[in-house]
Amino acid sequence: MITENKQELLEKVKILNLEGNYNEVINILTDSVLEAFSSYELYAEVTESMSKSNKKNYQIYAIKSLEISKNVKANFHLGCYFIEKENFEKAKKTFEEGLEIDPKNPLSYHGLGNYFVRKIDLESAKDCYKKALNLDPNFSNSYIGLAVVYQLDNDFQKSEELYLKALKINSKxxxxxxxxxxxxxxxxxxxxxxxxxxxxxxxxxxxxxxxxxxxxxxxxxxxxxxxxSEDYKIIKEIVAKIKKTLEYTDECVTHFTSISVTKLLIFEDSRFRLSEGAYLNDTSEGIELFSFLNYQSPFGRKENPVDEIFVQKPFIGSFVSENKHNDLTMWRMYGKEGKDEARGCALTMKVDKLREKIQKELGTTNLEENEPEIKFYKVAYWKDNKFIIPDEKILGTKIKNLNKYCLELKNAIEEFSKKDEEIKIQIDIEELLFEIAFLFKGIEYQYEHEIRLVQKGMGFDKIVDKNFIIPRVYIELTEVSESIKKITLGPKVERADEWASAFHYELKNKEIEAEIHISRQPFK
Known part of the structure; x- marks a missing residue:
């Protein structure tokens, strides 16, 4: 039952939106209430509430608002919807239409700033946010937008100033x-x-x-x-330098898996999984780094302890570079269907597209683009008393830095080990070391040139699959179809042409252009 007139209701929901009470606005402005008043302003307010609370189909209310009367607020949220859907040109056009509706409203310039951030055009983004602030010096969202741009540009001092200025305007x-x-x-x-x-x-x-x-x-x-713990802080900062040195920057990665898993990923849009480190097949995982550090860890001890505390490990995804998508050794070791070698698939995926998709699933944006980190790392191998990185010069800067940081880590661990720290801090340190332990292997694995996605699981649900004799633990990242660049069918896949046809048309129906390869490697 409607008790307020339109103006009273409008003032009420505007205040609720300003206070961030979006669900309350949605509960008040039901479809029947909106239809009764047929007010473009009420439709615009519920659009804002639904957008801010990540509700689906908020664009429907924006379009309805604009059908009743052209207005900047609904136009802005419609542009934001197009950015979410990565229809960037339509987003840009929508924001420009907003400027035609009211060139003195800062929302449209702010929307264009968001568009340019997504297009990694930081100078244009700065210009748009500044234009918004010229129109309204108290428009806190554009201070935040500018802060993000400076943060992405590594000007942290300027970024901090802008965030603080935004908080002075809106402390909530x-x-x-x-x-x-x-x-x-x-x-x-x-x-x-x-x-x-x-x-x-x-x-x-x-x-x-x-x-x-x-x-x-x-x-x-x-x-x-x-x-x-000062030790924890020091070790964490060294671990961060090691991760940065091993960071993988190429455009694509390749993952070998079974054809049955590929079928689930492509036809049923199952999410790509990462297993917790304890479930890796090779029991020697982690030994190489811990051996170098001379650190007594569950994976590094030569003698079994009488009692051992479980230490959680990160979630691991194993990949190789794109140029190894049809490698005989990979087919033998990883491209299996069950235990049958070379009957699997190699999925080559675009890293940026995969990362964007994961961030979208998490609900994060460019404002927190590395929070949590979704990064791939090269694996280093122990050879001739040093760690090497495949395809890097033995005397190159990266390898020198890697070994320098590893030595720093060894010294830091030795200093920590001299102290009689409480068990909790010891566990914290060990969990920290596991963030990089899976990025180091013995030289006998050098041929793999492996790349790994190491994820602590921050922001993801930890799923325990009880259908196995020993339940398995994993996280689910995202659907991967949109990131697929090519699928390579193993040399022993039966009726490969039929599989190739099915994958080709399924991806084409999803408007995804991908190459389908059939390996003709002479596999015996």
Missing amino acids: SSANYFNLAYLNFQQKKYKHSKRNYQRFIELESDKRKDRYYNIAIEKLEELNKILA
Whole structure:
């Protein structure tokens, strides 16, 4: 039953939106209420609420609002919808139409700024955000947009200034606290980072199942570890340098798997899984690094301990570079169907597309583009008393830096081991080492040139599959069809032409252009 007139209702929902009470607006502005008033402004307000609370189909309400009367708010959210759907040219056109509706409304320039950020045109993004702020110096969202641009440009001091300016205007912006907390973490201002994550959590206390909330909780736990132990902080920073050195930057990766798994991924849009490190087939995983560090770990001990505390490990995905998509050894070792060698598939995927898709699944955007990190790393191999990286010069800068950082890590671990730290800190340190332990192997594996996706699981549900005799633990990343560049069928796949045809047309029906290869390697 409607008790307010249109203007009273409009003022009420505007205030609720400003306060971030989006679900309340959605509950008030039901379809029957909207139809009764047929107000473009009410449709625009519910569009904003649905957009901000990640509800599906909010574009329907934006379109309805615009059909009643052209207005910038509905136009802006429609442009944001097109950005989400990666229809960038349509997004740009929509924001430009917003400027024609009202050239003095900052929303349209802000939308264009968001568009240019997604297109990695940072200078154009800066220009648009500044134009929005010239129109309204108190438009906090454009200060945040500018802060993001400077953050992406590694100008952390300027970025921090802008986040703080936005908070002066709107001290209840939870997203701003989240972004500032991550920036502070990048700056190694750990106390500031902790305080801002705590503020975010306080403001979002009613969203305990929200991914941002869960990420903030996990980051807060990590910050508590850093602030509790100087050793942890030092070792964490060295681990970060090692990861940076091993970071894989090529455009594509290839994953060998069975044809039955490929069928699930392509035809049923099953999500790509990463298993927890304990489930890797090779029991020697991690030994090489721990042996170098002379660190007593569950994977590094030569003698079984009487008692051992379980230490959780990251989730691991194994890949190779694109040029090994039809490699005989890979077919023999990994391209299997069951135990039958060379009857599987090699999926070559575009890294950026895969990363974008995962970030979208997590609900994160360019504002937190590395939170959580979705990065691939090269595996290093122990040879001639040093770690080498395939395809890198033995005396090259990367290999020199890698071994320098590994030595720094060894010294830091030795210093830590001299102290009689409590069990919890020892476990924290060991979990930290496991972030890189799976990136080091013996020289006998050098032929693989392996690449790995190492994920702590932050923001993902940890799934325990009880259908196995020993239940398996994994996380699900995302559907991979959109990232597929090519599928290579193994040399012993039966009726390969038929499989190739099915994969080709299934992807084509999804408007995905991908090459389908059939291996003709002389496999025996």
